Amino acid sequence: MQTIVIVGGGAGGLELATRLGDSMGKAGSARVILVDRWPAHFWKPLLHTLASGKRDAQGTEIDYAAQACEHGFEFARGEVLGVDRDARCIRLAPWLADDGAEVLPARAIGYDKLVLALGSVTNFFGVPGAAEHVLTLDDVPQAEAFRQRFIDGCIQAGARHAADPEAGHGIDIVIVGGGATGVELAAELSHSARTLARYKVHALDPVRNVRIRILERGSLLLPHLHPRLSKRAARHLRSLGIKVLTDCAVARVEPHAVVDSEGSSYPSTITLWAAGVEAPAMCAGLGLTVNRLRQIAVTPSLQAVGDQNLFALGDCASFTCPIKGKLPPRAQAAHQQAMFLAQVLARPGAAGSAVFAYRDYGSLVSLGPLAAVGVLSGTIGGRKVQVGGALARWLYSMMYRKHLMALHGFARMAARTLADWIGDRISPSVKLH
Ligand SMILES: Cc1cc2nc3c(=O)[nH]c(=O)nc-3n(C[C@H](O)[C@H](O)[C@H](O)COP(=O)(O)OP(=O)(O)OC[C@H]3O[C@@H](n4cnc5c(N)ncnc54)[C@H](O)[C@@H]3O)c2cc1C
Incomplete structure (x- = not known):
C-alpha cells in the first residue's frame, strides 16, 4: 500500500x-x-x-x-x-x-x-523596517494579534481623547497594499470601529479619530479588476472615511510612521503589510x-x-x-x-499524461458586511460580467460555503450555514476577546 x-x-x-x-x-x-x-x-x-x-x-x-x-x-x-x-x-x-x-x-x-x-508568506520586498515594524495576516495568531492591537489601540486613544477632546488624539492604521487583502481589511475595520464606539469600548469618533489609510503603489486599487470596479471600490472606501492613496510607493517603515518614496511620512499606530506574498x-x-x-x-x-x-x-x-x-x-x-x-x-x-486546466470563475472582493465588487466567469455581449453591491456580497459569501461543501458535503455545509446565521444574530458583532 x-x-x-x-x-x-x-x-x-x-x-x-x-x-x-x-x-x-x-x-x-x-x-x-x-x-x-x-x-x-x-x-x-x-x-x-x-x-x-x-x-x-x-x-x-x-x-x-x-x-x-x-x-x-x-x-x-x-x-x-x-x-x-x-x-x-x-x-x-x-x-x-x-x-x-x-x-x-x-x-x-x-x-x-x-x-x-x-x-x-508575506513578501516585504526588502523594504527597510517592514519586517521589524509591521503586522501581517498570514495565519490565525497573526490575525488575532492584529485584532488585539486594534482594540487596545482604540481604547488607549479613546482615553486620551476623552481627557483632551481638542487635541485630535486618535488611532492611525496604515495598510500597505491596495489589493484584495488590504481593501477587505480596511472596510471591515471601519465597520468594527463604529461597532466598538456603539458598545462604548472607546470614546473616539469612528470616522474622524479612527484614521485608516491604504497606501497603494499602483495607480488603482485592486489592479486585477476592471478599472471601473477599482474606482467603485475606492469610492466606497472613501464613503466609509478611509483614505486611499495611490501611486504611493513605501520606501521605509518606522516604529510609528510609514515613509513613501517622495519623503511624505504617514503617522501609524499599527501598520499592516498586505503588499504581496512569496x-x-x-x-x-x-x-x-x-x-x-x-x-x-x-x-x-x-x-x-x-x-x-x-x-x-x-x-x-x-x-x-x-x-x-x-x-x-x-x-x-x-x-x-x-x-x-x-x-x-x-x-x-x-x-x-494528465494536464491541469485552470478555469477562471471570476474574482470578488468584499467591501464590508453589505457590499462587494467583482467579475464573474463568462461574458455578456463579449464583455465580462461585473457585479457590485449586495448581490456581489452574497456571491462572495458563497465562496466559503463552496469550500465547506467540498470538505463536509451539502447537508453539513447547510447545517453550518444555518448555525452561522443564528450565531451572527445572537452574538456581538465584534468579538472582544
Ligand atoms: C486576508 C486574505 C484574503 C484573501 N482573499 C481571497 C479571496 O477572496 N479569494 C481567493 O481566491 N483567495 C484569497 N486569498 C488567497 C488565498 O487565501 C490563498 O491563495 C489560498 O489560501 C492558498 O491555498 P494553499 O492551500 O496554497 O495554502 P494555505 O491555504 O495558505 O495553507 C497552507 C497551509 O500549510 C501549512 N504550512 C505551511 N508551512 C508549513 C510547514 N513548514 N510545516 C507544516 N505546515 C505548514 C500552513 O499552516 C497552512 O495550513 C486571501 C488571502 C488572505 C491572506
Whole structure:
C-alpha cells in the first residue's frame, strides 16, 4: 500500500486529503497522511474578518484530527523543516508545548508520493523596517494579534481623547497594499470601529479619530479588476472615511510612521503589510527549480520539475497555464488543483499524461458586511460580467460555503450555514476577546 503525504492543510491541502481519504484511504488502497503545524484549519480568505473582530477562530476552524477520522486519512501535527528526496521522507521539528516542554521529538515520515501545499508568506520586498515594524495576516495568531492591537489601540486613544477632546488624539492604521487583502481589511475595520464606539469600548469618533489609510503603489486599487470596479471600490472606501492613496510607493517603515518614496511620512499606530506574498523559505531549500518568489516549478500534471514523486499545489507552486498565463495565488486555484490531484493520484500512472486546466470563475472582493465588487466567469455581449453591491456580497459569501461543501458535503455545509446565521444574530458583532 502506497503512502501519500500532504504537507499543508490549507485551502488546497485539506481538500486534497479529504478527497483522497474518501476515495483511497477508506478503501485501504493508500495511506493518506496530512501534516500541518496547527491543529485546526482556518480558511485563509477569512483572516481579515478575524483581524477586525467580526469572527472568532473557534467557531470557524475545522479540527484536522476530527476531519481525518471522518474521511479516512491520518493527521500528523508538526512543522516540516525539510524533505530528504533520496530517502523519500519529510523531516519534522520537535513539537513543543506553550511552556517550551517537548511534546514530541524531531521525527521523519516516509512517503511514496509527496504533495507540498505550503501556501505563502508575506513578501516585504526588502523594504527597510517592514519586517521589524509591521503586522501581517498570514495565519490565525497573526490575525488575532492584529485584532488585539486594534482594540487596545482604540481604547488607549479613546482615553486620551476623552481627557483632551481638542487635541485630535486618535488611532492611525496604515495598510500597505491596495489589493484584495488590504481593501477587505480596511472596510471591515471601519465597520468594527463604529461597532466598538456603539458598545462604548472607546470614546473616539469612528470616522474622524479612527484614521485608516491604504497606501497603494499602483495607480488603482485592486489592479486585477476592471478599472471601473477599482474606482467603485475606492469610492466606497472613501464613503466609509478611509483614505486611499495611490501611486504611493513605501520606501521605509518606522516604529510609528510609514515613509513613501517622495519623503511624505504617514503617522501609524499599527501598520499592516498586505503588499504581496512569496512561497515559504523551505521551498528554496529542496534542490528543486523555483522562481523568484520561491514557488516550485511544476509540470502540467503539477509534478515538481525533476522529481516525479513530488507534487506542489496552491500558492507555493508556480504553474503557467498555456491560455491564462501564470496562476494567481488564489483559493480557487488551490481548490481546482486539489480536485485535479485527487484524480491523478488515485490512478497509477496518470501523472505522466494528465494536464491541469485552470478555469477562471471570476474574482470578488468584499467591501464590508453589505457590499462587494467583482467579475464573474463568462461574458455578456463579449464583455465580462461585473457585479457590485449586495448581490456581489452574497456571491462572495458563497465562496466559503463552496469550500465547506467540498470538505463536509451539502447537508453539513447547510447545517453550518444555518448555525452561522443564528450565531451572527445572537452574538456581538465584534468579538472582544
Ligand atoms: C486576508 C486574505 C484574503 C484573501 N482573499 C481571497 C479571496 O477572496 N479569494 C481567493 O481566491 N483567495 C484569497 N486569498 C488567497 C488565498 O487565501 C490563498 O491563495 C489560498 O489560501 C492558498 O491555498 P494553499 O492551500 O496554497 O495554502 P494555505 O491555504 O495558505 O495553507 C497552507 C497551509 O500549510 C501549512 N504550512 C505551511 N508551512 C508549513 C510547514 N513548514 N510545516 C507544516 N505546515 C505548514 C500552513 O499552516 C497552512 O495550513 C486571501 C488571502 C488572505 C491572506
